[in-house]
Amino acid sequence: MLYLTLRQFEYVSAVAHSGSLSAAASQLNVSQPSLSVAITQVERRLARKLFIRRRGAPVELTDFGRDYLAQVEEIISLARQLDDPARNQRATAGRLTLGLFEDLAPLHIGRLLNALRSKLPGAEIRYRIADFETLARDMLQSRIDLAVTFDLGLDASFLRRPLASIQPHALMRVDDPLAGLQEVSLRDLGQRALILFEEGLSVRHVLGLFRRIGAEPVVRHRVQALEVMRSLAAHGDGIGITYAGSKSSCAYDGTPLASVPIAEDFAREPVILACPLDGAKSAILNPASQAIVEAFSRE
Structure with a gap:
């Protein structure tokens, strides 16, 4: 909890620069008694004197008061900047945070950052990869402006723009009986x-595909990273089973790996560009x- 307010900081600054409470x-x-009480409250909170106050003489800062005043004025300056709508609009107009679903990021992040720059x-x-x-959550809380993701977990609070449609692949040993097929069915994989x-x-999405065929x-395993899979x-x-394809025909340790497309059309999943409805007003979002x-489109 903060015990001192911005208004009290303004009081300290005003007294320091004017040299008198009146x-x-x-x-x-404000009234002089109210100002005097406010300054006393600040000094009590700090357990230090900020000013030397003598009847008939200008108010003077103590050595501690001079150091404290410098910090107070930094805070006041920052608060004025934050309270300036025009400045805030200028500051955010030139900044964009792109979100990427963690399985899509390795395939697209470098190319998308280059395109945006x-x-x-x-x-x-x-x-931000997540x-x-x-x-x-981060889009709704304005931590992310746009996200490249699958259309999972998003409700009507978001705008969606289709980018691609991805066919899932089954990953297996190169000598697996299914590895030589052009496509493999979910029924075989089941x-x-x-x-x-x-x-x-x-997990729920993939298992839902199998439930569609009964x-x-x-x-056997639930993993966090594609390379572990x-x-x-x-x-x-x-x-x-992954929607994050890879051009590499080997696992991370060099072991050969087969990747076979899954045949069912209903298993395809759209990759979308998403943003919150209220975020679409930002001037930078359209060119981004x-x-x-x-x-x-160039893929």
Whole structure:
């Protein structure tokens, strides 16, 4: 809890610069007794004297008071900046925070940051990588302006713009009987032990695909990282299912890995560009959104 207020800081500054309580009271449009009480309250809170007050003589700062005044005026200056709507609009107009779902980030972050910096020269571009729920919360709390994600965990509070439609892949050992197929069906995979991501919405989504065909597969592993999934799958410890494709045909340790597309059309999942409804008014979002859409169209 803060015991001293910004108004009390203004009182300290006014008295220090005017050299008298009466002049400061007139400047602040308060009574001299009220000002005197406020200064006394500050000094009691600090357990130090800020001013030397003598009858018939100008008010003087103590040595401690001089140091304290410098800090007080920094706070007042910052508060005035924060209270200036025009300045705040200028400050945020040149800054953008992009959110990326954690499985999509490794595939797209470098290209998207380059596209944004090219489209918005001079703007400060930030990014945040997170799970579905964190992305949604941070957009609603204005920590993220735009997010590249799957359309999972978002309600009617968000605008959506489609970017791509991704077919999931099954990851497995290169000598697995399914590895030589052009496509693999969910029904075939439903008989195998699976490796899924730990993220709740992701697990429910994938298991929901199997429920559509009446299958209840066994989940052997739930992992947090794609490379962990790829390593387990490459060594035959289950079939990984991911929407985060990779151009590498080997796991992180160099073991060969097969990646086979899943055949069912209903398993495809849209990648979207999302932003909160009230965030769409920001001037920087339109060119930023266009840069991201163009980057996906060039894939």
